[in-house]
Amino acid sequence: xxxxxxxxxxxxxxxxxxxxxxxxxxxxxxxxxxxxxxxxxxxxxxxxxxxxxxxxxxxxxxxxxxxxxxxxxxxxxxxxxxxxxxxxxxxxxxxxxxxxxxxxxxxxxxxxxxxxxxx
Amino acid sequence: xxxxxxxxxxxxxxxxxxxxxxxxxxxxxxxxxxxxxxxxxxxxxxxxxxxxxxxxxxxxxxxxxxxxxxxxxxxxxxxxxxxxxxxxxxxxxxxxxxxxxxxxxxxx
Numbered sequence: 001x002x003x004x005x006x007x008x009x010x011x012x013x014x015x016x017x018x019x020x021x022x023x024x025x026x027x028x029x030x031x032x033x034x035x036x037x038x039x040x041x042x043x044x045x046x047x048x049x050x051x052x053x054x055x056x057x058x059x060x061x062x063x064x065x066x067x068x069x070x071x072x073x074x075x076x077x078x079x080x081x082x083x084x085x086x087x088x089x090x091x092x093x094x095x096x097x098x099x100x101x102x103x104x105x106x107x108x109x110x111x112x113x114x115x116x117x118x119x
Numbered sequence: 120x121x122x123x124x125x126x127x128x129x130x131x132x133x134x135x136x137x138x139x140x141x142x143x144x145x146x147x148x149x150x151x152x153x154x155x156x157x158x159x160x161x162x163x164x165x166x167x168x169x170x171x172x173x174x175x176x177x178x179x180x181x182x183x184x185x186x187x188x189x190x191x192x193x194x195x196x197x198x199x200x201x202x203x204x205x206x207x208x209x210x211x212x213x214x215x216x217x218x219x220x221x222x223x224x225x226x227x
Contacts, residue, residue: 044203044205044221045205100167107167
């Protein structure tokens with residue numbers, strides 16, 4: 001079945017780095033744009049980053065631009081998010097999501113991985 | 120504006136109809152998508168485009184749009200519809216996406 005599974009979350013000190021991964025299965029990963037979305041504890045959803053199906057276009061929320069990098073390996077059906085210079089307000093559950101139409105309709109979501117930035 | 124505005128909370132009696140709205144300038148150019156999120160779970164897409172439901176979403180869920188406002192309507196709300204609902208769309212720049220703040224739906 002169509003599935004996204006995130007991994008790589010954990011507890012990290014402010015200023016350090018963390019790399020999240022999202023393993024895709026059950027569909028042709030290379031045909032779909034992908035997003036990262038996060039949700040801070042008790043808060044709403046926040047879009048983080050977008051990558052086109054072939055990696056040719058990447059966009060970032062202002063809150064993470066210059067610190068986070070989205071990438072993908074279509075040969076391994078894997079989406080990644082490299083997070084540098086982490087701050088306390090980056091603490092959240094991070095979801096990867098498939099873009100159904102490359103217009104932001106996110107039709108498949110992973111279960112999320114938790115990132116806690118704390119000293 | 121890159122913001123989408125939703126009412127924080129809405130309630131509906133069991134079996135009645137409820138409309139959840141989402142306002143933003145970008146909705147004049149782009150359709151909204153709607154997501155349902157229950158506690159401890161990932162969001163689930165319920166409506167996208169003009170008024171499209173993914174497979175498995177009950178037909179009591181429908182969407183509409185007018186001007187800068189998108190709406191999600193649940194006709195005959197059920198107890199299992201109690202959840203947080205979020206809208207999203209591209210923002211006016213076209214290369215960012217934005218979510219509304221979410222609406223907590225209570226089914227009485």
